[in-house]
Amino acid sequence: MSGQQIPSGTPPTPEAARGAFPSERLALAERYVELLATAGVERGLIGPREAPRLWERHVFNCLALASVVPESATLADLGSGAGLPGLALAVARPDLRVTLVEPLLRRTTFLEEVVGELGLDGVEVVRARAEELHGSRLFDVVTARALAPLERLLGWAWPLVAPEGALLAMKGSSAAEEIASARTRLRTLRCPEPEVLELSTPDDASTATVVRVARGIRARLG
Template sequence: MNDAVLPAEARNDLARGLQAMGLDAAFAEPLGAYLALLARWNRTYNLTAIRDPREMVTRHLLDSLAMRPYIEAGRLADLGTGPGLPGIPLAITRPGLQVTLVESNGKKARFMREAVRQLGLGNARVAESRAEALDEPAAYDHLTARALDTLAGIIEVGGHLLRPGGTLLAMKGVYPHEEIAALPAGWSVGTVHPLTVPGLTGERHLVEVVRA
């Protein structure tokens, strides 16, 4: 795979996915550049278990972008973001959103700093820290965690970062009835949005949890 660009099949998948999601085709270039950089670093640093570029388009980029309609602006902390998912795709496609990429793994944090630099993302910053150790209380309008923990677990480690009235936007597979029932006091479910991700089979939901 060329270091600078995605293979043609993956670029075509990305273009079709953006079209299906009603997103500007101009996003394909920076999103593709991010994914090509991730694939190159992944060969050395093992940042993600997914290695096939076409699968990365579907399971990393398009899956991350499925939550984009439900977050437009403000300050977002992306907890346990790994190599920057969903935070970097959201920062690329929502320039009015200020994204803090929270990740304790040094290799992943170094990769994200390089990605932010190469992509010129002035609305993204990397916080190399565990979520529970990040000393920015009530600093964020939104939290997200794509694959971090249960809803209660996310709140336990990162709930202090969210302002009163702010929302946790958690990506889940099937409708998480048990997790919703186990929410701690002071937190309530707003809306659960079923998501459609081009090329991805199986259920996907975005759960909005509101801090009282």
């Protein structure tokens, strides 16, 4: 967006963004943040108070996942909302094939507009609840950010995880407590033991606490 007027409310691009995104993708990331800060706020997908910290609190936080997503993976982002983490990862990682799963029309409309404007050919938007995809779709990685407690999330996500795939649930300080509360569901679904990962972007611009439940060895790489 160099040389262009930045709409009011759009946070300036921090220097860390230049290291977080490939140089040829930075303009896409800037436009995505601009859309979040304008249309995203206007449509109620992003709170007005969140707009000034979109880069640090949201985009960079989501990019911390990139280090544990395998090359050329298929990825489903459940309850994608405004596209976090799915769209942020798709912008940074063009090798990924990303499916944004979101049941609400106003959100899928926004997601489709962003995908179209940014020309993200490797991204599809599916208006559905996760349960509606059970039995028909499998993904190498299933992500969710602040969607539901782990116990409930497992029921939605685990049937979508491929044999060598993983669930990556973005959590905060409640991660260990949520794992403890999900013990019965973990046994019922025959899930492997979850891991709590403390991930960060390469330049430590942001960190994220992630619960990873991995079916196979490939999913544990990274």
